[in-house]
Amino acid sequence: MSIPASTSATIGEIADWLGVPLDDVAPDEAATRITGAASLACATEAEVSYYDGDRRSATDAAATRAGLVITNAAGxxxxxxxxxxxLVDQPRLAFARVLERLYAGPAKSVGVHPSAVVDGTAEIDETARIEAQVTVGAGARIGAGAVIGVGSVIGPNVVIGEGTRLLARVTVLDDSLIGARCVIQPGVVxxxxxxxxAQDNGAWRRVPQVGRVVIGNDVDIGANTTIDRGxxxxxxIADGVKLDNLIQVAHNVRIGEHSAVAGCAGLAGSSEVGRHCTLGGGxxxxxxxxxxxxxxxxxxSMVTRSIHRPGVYSAGTPLDTNERWHRNAARFKQLDRLARRLKQLEKRFGGTPGPEEDS
Structure with missing residues (x-):
């Protein structure tokens, strides 16, 4: 069951949002009011869903009770x-645009909650919203329309861009810069x-970290993700990057524009990810x-060397029965010996080894 929408709209109004003509829709159907959204399998006559033609959802599409379905010609x-x-070219994208309108929520008041603690040198735009129990440090700047959620901590000299939303309990420490229209989920640090x-006569000595975190525009950061200063x-973190929950981004990492990283990934120090890349979970x-x-x-996958050519890369062994996994694991230990024997045979019989792939 999906949560109720904060507003409703007629099918005709939704068509206007998407710029879709209603040539084949009767006037009474266009007047049908949509009050929420749900999956094809669960939607009711008052809800909207979408279908992109995926065969895995074909049964649900054929039986759906949704009042409105956003789809393409094939679907x-x-x-x-x-x-x-x-009918649209990109059903999922169009559906997302509809959700943004239906679930926008009522307008909230602006200003600083009485329980917030704001340093006198901080600059907060009059259209920003500072919620309960927030702390804002010296020299911080909060942009127009920004929202700082309950219990968040904004350190000294932090900059939060226009329209950026920090949900609850977000911590942004000293000198970090966050661009416009970002969405940062609870628990992010x-x-x-x-x-x-550094080693000091057999003991570890902490090295002060004196760089910053610089986050571009339109970045999403999932719950409990951590991003270390340089x-x-x-x-x-460049414009348009999307980070899932529980990701560790270490010091001096650079992630290029419009890349996406799924949950539980870990990016070690000074690694660089290019533009339009994706990293799967873990x-x-x-x-x-x-x-x-x-x-x-x-x-x-575990990435242990640089990748210089675009493409899809995988590592690790697929899940198998425990018996077969143990048998194959034992054989892995023999690969080096087998490779040496193969090389000797190639020399003996005049074979030519195939070229090694270089990423």
Whole structure:
């Protein structure tokens, strides 16, 4: 069951939002009021859903009770005849635009909550909203329309851009810069010290971290993700980057424009991710390596060397029965010996080894 929408709209109004003509929709159908959104399987006559033609959802599409389905020409043929369909090129994207309007929520008051503690040198735009129990440090600047959620901490000299929203309990430490229209989920920590250590006669000595975190515009950061400040230079998250929950971004990491990282990934210090890259859940990046633009690493892969060519990369062994896994693990230990024997045979019989792939 989805949460109720904060507003409702007729099918005709939704078509106007999307710029879709209603040539084949009867006036009474266009006047049908949509009050929420749900999946194809669960939607009711007053709810909107979407279908992109995926065969895995074909059964749900054929039986859906949704009052409105946003789909494409190919998907229309599978939709239940009872549903009104709006045809678009990118159903999921159009559906997202509709959700933004239906679930926008009522306008909230602006200003500083009485329980917030704001340093006298901080600059807060008159259209910003500072919620309960927030702390804002000296020299901080909060931009127009920004929202700082309950219990958040804004350190000295932090800059929060226009329209950026911090939900509850977000911590942004000293000198961090966050751009416009970002959304930062509860529990995120930005600007904590990186894991910088030096050996001192057998003991570890902490190395002060004196760089910043610089985050661009339109960045989303999931719950309980941490982004460390740079050791000397800045940690940089570029425009349009999307980070899932529970991600560790270490000091001096740089993530290029419009890249996306799924949950539980870990990016070690000074690693660089190019533009339009994706890292699946649980991916690990070793430190001081570079991924070029348009690299896609599948889930649970460990990246230990730089990747210089765009493409899809995977590592690790797929799940198997315990018996077979143990048998194959034992064989892995023999690979080096087998490779040497193969090389000797190639020399003996005149074979030519195939070229090694270089990423």
């Amino acid at each position: 229309r043929e599978r939709i239940s005849g009872a549903a009104v369909c709006l 930005i600007g904590s010290d990186g894991f910088g250590l 050791a000397l230079d800045d940690t940089v 991916v690990g990046l070793a430190g001081h390596l570079t991924l070029t633009d348009h690299v896609h690493v599948t889930g649970m």
